[in-house]
Amino acid sequence: MTKLENSTMERPFHREHRSTVGTFTSDNPRIVCRSVDVYYGEKHAVQNINIDVGRHQVIALIGPSGCGKSTFLRCLNRMNDTIPDCRVTGDISMDGIAINGPEVDVVPLRAQVGMVFQKPNPFPKSIFENVAYGPRIHGLASNPSDLEEIVENSLRRAGLWDEVKDRLPQPGTGLSGGQQQRLCIARTIAVNPEVILMDEPCSALDPIATAKIEQLIDELRALYTIVIVTHSMQQAARVSQRTAFFHLGHLIEVGETAQVFTNPQHQLTEEYITGRFG
């Protein structure tokens, strides 16, 4: 092969190849997914996903819109249960315990696996009540001062404390977009989860707010396992240790972030990260 030839020709896996490329397993995984399929009614939205999520790392799910990455993310805390007609099959387990069966109680599961959404969705309550809501319903605070402590800790950890400490009784909907999103992160942290799922958390935010959230994600990695869906490849490259590339419901390639972005194995991954489609 000569240097003039198109680099994609060098990729060992061509566009038609549809089973996952790269190391989808990880040592001492927190979440293990095997043969996961999701159907919306007749539509087969996510097909045969096998992937591990390691502890204390950020894994980014990337891919063009409609590729199934958000749908897959919502399998991890059973949010797909709220969608009528949605059916999830396959094995998903967390710390060795299956979480996908009908017998699993989603309430404690969701307390363990928190989620931050695309659009900030603070409750129409005060800032304090927004953060206190989770601990309250789960009974995590035995007295009011405990609760205040949890709220303060969570807000501090979400990097919002200094901005809102003087106006905790004001409505959460009055904050700016970026602050609202950090409030939602604080709300999630307050329940003391093990995994945090983030569904394009910065897509509704401006660049400055985005930078703050990204920095926050990096800090939170020490305490939590984070799965983040993102549209932006730069963001994936900046915040994640591992990256998984989805395309038309298939998991195409998984690997160390650096490797996926510098030396993708699959032709589709290469085309996507170089901006040829997406």
Add this chain to the structure above:
Amino acid sequence: MEKSTLFLLILLGSTIAYMRTTWRARTLAETSGRKLHSLPGFYGYYTALWCALPGLLLLLLWLLGEGSLLTAGALARLPESFLDGAAPEKIQLLVNDIKSIAQGSFEGQIDPAIQMAADRFSELTQWSRILLTVLSITASLSGLLFAQTRINPDFRARNHVETVVRVVLIGCALTAIFTTVGIVLSVLIESLRFFNMVPITDFLFGLKWSPQIAMRADQAGSSGAFGVIPLLLGTLLISTVALVVAVPIGLLSAIYLSEYATPNFRAIAKPLIEILAGIPTVVYGFFAALVVAPFLRNMGAEIGLEISSESALAAGLVMGIMIIPFVSSLSDDFINAVPQSLRDGAYALGATQSETIRQVVIPAALPGIVGGILLAASRAIGETMIVVMAAGLSANLTLNPLAAVTTVTTQIVTLLVGDQEFDSPKTLAAFALGLILFILTLCLNILALRIVRKYREQYE
């Protein structure tokens, strides 16, 4: 000619005018070889409008003004002794007699003076009829002829017709304003006359309501008691009972239907519940009097409670049943308007469905629900038939739902049904009550509509 015949005649005439002119316009276009400004049909419409409108306007004028003019003419023939110092109600009776004599349906002795007036009345009626016939037909024909002269290819028939159409549309939209003005004026004027006889302070702050006394003593207003407080209290009591029934049941039904029910269950249960809203209030009234009141009274007797058979409880309970679908369909709308993202936020924290509903969805929908409840309250306050049929007539100053109370609407009906004498404080009091009712419900409605509107904007 009878007015209805005249009406049909004018319509017929304008239809013929339409068809003829349309045809004429078409031939005009062909023979002159020029392009018409508008479609031939518009020339037809133009002529038809000119033919129909003048005649119909005259007819309307007659319909509204004829009655009072004819009676005035007839009364003018009566000797002065009949009218001098006679109470208005006497005159009203006199007018009725004159009319029935003129129609030949009067039975009994006829005073020759009244007979004369009645003859005058028939005579005037005759003249009025002839005059109307001649005038309206002339008006229609001249309108027709005028329109005919203007038909030529350059005439902008469409624009003229469209202007008329727009004016008619605006006029129709203004009926809403006229209705409101009519309500305010009619209720206000009669109320002011009432307040001339009974001081407004006695009315607003009086603790006793017994309008009948004024009648018997025949001393206008001076001895009857027209204190509105017991009525307001009774209205409040019954409406409160109604809301206590309707709000929890309506709200919980709405929650169950929108959040828990399977689509099939919802498709059956929702229309069934809404049937309750379509049942006429008179049916509820009968149901209250026939089933609920006796049932409650017997139940009370079983457990040693004395429940009046006209208790506020029975009327309020049935009124509550009537309002259930009102509360539930409004709440349903507002609950569905709460964005799914808020629910997702709560679920993602591990909230159960009921926690999500109670602590996130309902608080978010609360302004709308409160607006809906205010509208329901306004409806309960203004509801008439149920309380007329199931609540009492005696104005008791009590807050005990087991006792009989009366309401504003019940009293309006009682005061106005039956023989009325239009200037007695008893009759006028009904209008003062109407004024109170109108103001009360208006305030509630405006407040509620404002809250609801604001809430809708928040999520749209």
Add this chain to the structure above:
Amino acid sequence: MSDSSHQPLSRGHTHDIVMAGLAKRRSAEKRFRLFGLASIVAGLIFLLVLFVSIIGNGYSAFTYANVALDITFDQAVIDPEGHRNPGTLAAADYDTLWKASLEKLFPDVTGRQQKRALNAFMGFSADKRLKDMVIGDPSLIGTTKTVWLPVDDTIDMLIKGKLGKEEELNERHLLDQAWIKTLQDQNRIRSSFNREFFTNGDSREPEAAGIWGAVTGSALTLLITIGLSLPIGIAAAIYLEEFAPRNRWTDLIEVNINNLAAVPSIVFGLLGLAVFINFFGLPRSSPLVGGLVLTLMTLPVIIIAARSALKSVPPSVREAALGIGASPVQMVFDHVLPLAVPGIMTGAIIGTARALGESAPLLMIGMVAFIVDIPKTFTSAATVLPVQIYLWADSPERAFNERTSAAIMVLLAFLMIMNGFAVYVRRRYERRW
């Protein structure tokens, strides 16, 4: 966990707390769900009780007890002079005929009290039936014939068992009861379809009281209401939705319409009384005034429905029409309005159904009078079905009670047909854009 300095609680601990509270939360969940279901069931039970009690109370009014009597059409009683003069025939005492027949059936009835009771066994309707027979066929005079005649309404109530159990009856009723038993043993009592109920006007006598007068009154009133409210309502909606500029005046009209939709109906009655009757001098109790009042009440409903129907026609239709050179008026009347017709129809039917069930404002304008004649014109005195129900519900006679329920059944049947039709129109012509 290594970083427990930040953590108030350890992970495992959190999980334990969540699990500990779970049972309680699950039962709260179940309870809440149950409350919701219970509310719906309560609403449905109310509906059921209402229908069952009305139907249970009223279905018997559709039949009426008749007794077979051997009537001798005695010339001496009916037409002593033998001229067959219709005036004479109409004025004859027909009760003598059935009284004679009853006496023959119960020869052992003696004493004033008992005789009087027997003479009240039949009523007014029996007289009328015999009179109609003789006038229709004078050749009956002088013959004897078995004739089915309606009994008195109290007897009808007794036969239907509506006066309570045996032990609650008074002496007089027990006497009647015994005669009924005798007649029943002779197969002389049967119940037949109560035609009078559907063909007669109101009456003080329950046995002769019917709903036809009220139905006619309702029809005349609704004709006025539909004839006025539909065109005016649609025109107002068209103006507000298609032509009105967005300014304070339009806002005022809108607020007004929304408010009018929530003004208590009785206030419209006061308006009708003060304006139409006292100011313009239109005839009291007439379908004309009733129709006008109901028009004003129905207008807001129709305007609101028509506006939302017009609003749901997509702007592309308007743009297409304007784009090929239609004037705004042509665009609305040729393109937008036809597409909005099903929605407007649905709203109009529902508004009309509501007007049909309305009674409070009509009480104010005198449609509550006792009217025997069937109304013939828009200005003759009339009542409407719901007001008739109100009047009967107030009457003390037992027989009116079942008639009230029966009239309600008729009213509800009309309403169901109308609402069913509205649903049909919506399903059949509904368009999703």
